[in-house]
Amino acid sequence: MAGKQVRLFLVDGKVGGLTTAEIMTWTGQLLKGARKDLARIRERKEAQKTGVYILLGEDDETGKTKAYVGQSDNVAKRLGTHDQNKVFWSEVVVITSKDSNLTSAHVRWLESKLIGMAKAIGRVPLENGNEPTGGADLPEADASDMEEFVRQLEILLPVLGVDVLRGRATRPAAGAPAAAQAAPTAPGGPLAVAESEPDPEVELSPVFYLVQMPDAQAQLIDGEFTVLAGSKAAAEMPERPGYKPSSAKQYKVRQAQHRDLVADGSIAILPDGTARLTRDVVFGSPSAAGAVIGGRVSLNGRINWLTEDNVTYASWESGSPR
Known part of the structure; x- marks a missing residue:
């Protein structure tokens, strides 16, 4: 496997603060932050785009990490809603594109893909109740591009300590x-x-x-x-x-x-x-x-x-x- 150059930027200059992550030559970009910094997260341009997000928090019964995967045409606005109606999460990862080429169809496809992969791997339980049905009918070329987008996420998310996609999928x-x-x-x-x-x-x-x-x-x-x-x-x-x-x-x-x-x-x-x-x-x-x-x-x-x-x-x- 060829090497990857990963660029992390500690926005606050310290571990535990807002962090951005990207891979050189890849159009995707990630922003990770704590819920206590939600107001700042929502003000950032990464969160004001069309994208996918992953909420992370502790399961009260098991003490282990669980997650929720969602998408929105305006992630910042959706996170404000989740601040009101979802209690469990303490961190969020926002996934968007530097070139703003992700459309509503792309992120619906990506949301569905990530939920399916996370459930098949089974490493981090999901809060998502139902499988999303939209966004699965991208043109062939777009679908190919998004598959490559997911492969880069499989590399970058674990670098940020997010293991939702880490491991091998399982099937009956x-x-x-x-x-x-x-x-x-x-x-x-x-x-x-x-x-x-x-x-x-x-x-x-x-x-x-x-x-x-x-x-x-x-x-x-x-x-x-x-x-x-x-x-x-x-x-x-x-x-x-x-x-x-x-x-x-x-x-x-x-x-x-x-x-x-x-x-x-x-x-x-x-x-x-x-x-x-x-x-x-x-x-x-x-x-x-x-x-x-x-x-x-x-x-x-x-x-x-x-x-x-x-x-x-x-x-x-x-x-x-x-």
Whole structure:
């Protein structure tokens, strides 16, 4: 993949203030700011154009980030409305074009595209209730240009700490996955195990298998250690008295991670009592992934994740043959 020159400008001269972002030779431009700075955001020319916006905030129930994607012929005016009727958000990213060539049709198409991608990736839950239906019938040339616009957003949004489009899209498997013999279930009913959609723009590592659970597979995807959809996982992490205080504290952390993944449907329990991942799940490290997936207090993921040629993750990372 060719290098990209990204230009960030801290409007206030400090981290956490208004920030603009762009990629050289690309017509798009992004503005990110906190809700407390909404009056200033609305005064900026980027927000007074036709564009798309992403509201970001914390989910009160999970404590995790959630988002809302919208579009408007005048983003500044729409943000004023959302300041009155949407409570959850604390930050906003405004997406517009430097050359002002984005029309109402373009941003309706872009809104629909971003919502579909975000839901398919499933990394950041959306507040959007319904799929937008407008803006999908652009002329062929315009649609091609907008697809390229989205590819640049996939690069630039994570630079601003926005992971709505980061990761691989997933789709329901055609029948049960190879690793599973029955459809997962959840309190709300059946869950379809998802398969990852390949993305030629995303850099992938070899597939790694967990020594203690060979049906668990992972890859380094776009720089993040990701356990793949369909992987086997521990069905539960019960209380285990007897740990030393430091180990007991660490186990509590892993239990909480596992519990959250079960609660949001990322880990689904099969009728036979085993469990599978329904989507790709990103972990902070190979060791964290191994511990949660394996249901352990700790695990050295750098030596317990192996390629099919028995190369450890540590050896692969360092470029050593073993």
